[in-house]
Amino acid sequence: MSAxxxxxxxxxxxxxxxxxxxxxxxxxxxxxxxxxxxYLRLVGPAVxxxxxxxxxxxxxxxxRHSSFHVGAEWLAVGLCVGVVAWRKNxxxxxxxxxxxxxxxxxxxxAALP
Amino acid sequence: xxxxxxxxxxxxxxxxxxxxxxxxxxxxxxxxxMSVVVxxxxxxxxxxxxxxxGFSWVGVIVLTAxxxxxxLLYGAALAPYxxxxxxxxxxVMAHVLTDEAFAISIAHFRRIGRADLTGYWIAAIxxxxxxxxxxxxxxxTLGGSIPDPSRFGLDVIFPAAMGGLxxxxxxxxxxxxxxxxxxxxxxxxxxxxxxAAGVIAGGLIGPLVGIATPPGARDTAPEAEILFGxxxxxxxxxxxxxxxx
Numbered sequence: 179m180s181a182x183x184x185x186x187x188x189x190x191x192x193x194x195x196x197x198x199x200x201x202x203x204x205x206x207x208x209x210x211x212x213x214x215x216x217y218l219r220l221v222g223p224a225v226x227x228x229x230x231x232x233x234x235x236x237x238x239x240x241x242r243h244s245s246f247h248v249g250a251e252w253l254a255v256g257l258c259v260g261v262v263a264w265r266k267n268x269x270x271x272x273x274x275x276x277x278x279x280x281x282x283x284x285x286x287x288a289a290l291p
Numbered sequence: 292x293x294x295x296x297x298x299x300x301x302x303x304x305x306x307x308x309x310x311x312x313x314x315x316x317x318x319x320x321x322x323x324x325m326s327v328v329v330x331x332x333x334x335x336x337x338x339x340x341x342x343x344x345g346f347s348w349v350g351v352i353v354l355t356a357x358x359x360x361x362x363l364l365y366g367a368a369l370a371p372y373x374x375x376x377x378x379x380x381x382x383v384m385a386h387v388l389t390d391e392a393f394a395i396s397i398a399h400f401r402r403i404g405r406a407d408l409t410g411y412w413i414a415a416i417x418x419x420x421x422x423x424x425x426x427x428x429x430x431x432t433l434g435g436s437i438p439d440p441s442r443f444g445l446d447v448i449f450p451a452a453m454g455g456l457x458x459x460x461x462x463x464x465x466x467x468x469x470x471x472x473x474x475x476x477x478x479x480x481x482x483x484x485x486x487a488a489g490v491i492a493g494g495l496i497g498p499l500v501g502i503a504t505p506p507g508a509r510d511t512a513p514e515a516e517i518l519f520g521x522x523x524x525x526x527x528x529x530x531x532x533x534x535x536x
Contacts, residue, residue, distance in 0.1 A: 183321035186348055190338060191328035193356040199385035201366030202373060215364060216465070217498050222333070222361045223466045224473030224497025225354070226457035228490045229337055231474035233450040236481045236489070242345075244482050251447050258451035259458050268455040269303040275451040279444030 230255060250288030254279040297391045298418040304452075305423040308335055309430020310437075311448050315339045322431040326424045331389060333456050334358045340449055346487045357494055365393040372406040380408075387415035464507030473497030 210218075234255050237247040254275040261271035282288035305326065312322035317339070325335050334355045341351045365388055373381055392415035399410045437443070461467050477493030 179320050180318040181320055181324075183317060183342070184324045186338075186342075186351060187321065187325040187328045189348065189352050190325065190334065190355045191330075193352055194329055194331055194334065194359040194362070195386060197356075197359050197362040198366055198388045199382055201363055201370050202381040202385050202388075203378060210363065210367065213502065215367075216502055218360050218364055220466060220469035220498035220501040221357055221494060223457045223460045223470035224501070225337070225358050225490065225494035226333060226453045226460070227470035227474040228477030228493025228497065229340060230450045230453035230457060232477045232481050232486050232489050232493075233340055233453065234447075235478050236486050238486070242485070244484075244486060246478075246482060251450065254444065254447045255451045255454045258447075259454045262455040262458045266459070267300075268452065268459065269300055269307075271455045272304075272307060272448055272451055275447050276444040279447045280442070281444075283442060283444065 250279060250282045253282075297395060297414065298422050301391065301419045302422040302426045304332060305426030306430040307448055307452070308332065308339075309427040309432070310434040310445060311336065311430075311452075312339050312427075313431045313434030314445065315343045317342075317431065319428055319431040323424065323428050326427040329355070330387065330420065330423070331359050331362075332423070333390075333453075336449060336452050336456075340453075341487070344486055350487055350491070354491065354494070362388060365390075365397075368397055369393070369400070369406075372400045376406070376408070384411065384415070387420050389415065389419055391419050465501040465504050468504045469497040469501030471497075472500040 234249075234251045235247055236244050238244055257278055258268075258271035258275035261274050262268055265271075279288060308326070309319075309322055312325070312335075313319070317325075325338065329335055329338075337354065337358060338351055341354060346354075366385065369388070373384070376384075392411070395414040395418070396411050399414075400406055437445070457470050461470055473493035473496070475493075476496045477489040479489070480492040481489030
């Protein structure tokens with residue numbers, strides 16, 4: 179069983195832990211400047227939205243050249259986003275997205291990646 | 292009841308993470324190590340995408356640090372309730388501080404006006420850490436027995452999860468603007484240069500535009516109160532009986 183990525187997991191843990199622990203362990207850390215607090219609050223939605231958009235809208239060819247992709251995956255991700263906004267339930271959103279794409283592919287309406 | 296809902300969600304999502312990681316070539320050991328050591332769903336899903344996208348480890352680590360920097364806010368919000376607890380205990384509590392554990396704990400602490408360690412451990416370990424890790428292993432192990440996962444639409448789980456998680460963090464106009472700008476910048480830079488650079492650029496520029504955006508009508512409370520709600524000291528100042536169980 180491969181363990182090549184275990185050191186990567188350890189390093190990811192190493193950069194995650196301080197963000198969790200510092201405010202609990204260092205007095206005064208809870209009084210971050212308001213602008214820093216706001217920036218940190220906005221990083222999450224920005225990074226996650228960028229990841230979702232890049233993953234579904236960009237395809238790479240064998241030489242890693244990017245091109246714009248339009249497909250049924252857009253609808254599936256949009257459905258998930260809509261369900262989460264409506265029902266506040268990510269698992270339900272994922273279920274809806276996967277079902278939509280599976281049905282579309284089974285019906286021949288969407289290409290396999 | 293809140294913890295029960297989180298338990299079901301963590302189990303389902305952990306299973307999906309295990310499946311996704313397995314499909315990306317992670318072994319159960321690698322997927323499991325990430326769940327135990329990192330224990331942060333969004334950045335774990337993101338890491339699967341980074342590895343698939345051929346990012347360097349340095350890039351993965353920098354993006355993980357960025358994505359998980361929001362935990363600073365959670366620790367800062369809980370800190371006033373925990374100042375009289377031993378340092379070693381706070382250090383242990385920190386490792387299992389997730390979005391879910393924070394959401395349940397801060398609401399509970401505010402409701403009773405003090406820290407409740409049993410409640411915290413139930414939320415952080417019983418409802419999240421244990422089910423998340425068990426479900427990861429099950430997903431990563433069973434994933435290998437599913438032939439051609441894309442036939443079943445499983446390849447959309449990663450972008451859908453990222454989009455859904457982003458929506459969960461959008462609580463006002465500024466977050467919405469940061470998310471939209473992050474996505475647009477991410478795609479633009481990806482087309483012009485490289486997807487890895489696109490994600491980093493979107494994650495850095497989106498929040499800057501969000502900060503420059505005027506807050507919406509429902510975002511006018513002071514930042515600290517939006518983020519943290521009232522501190523126990525505020526409660527005590529307003530209500531002399533606050534904090535008494």
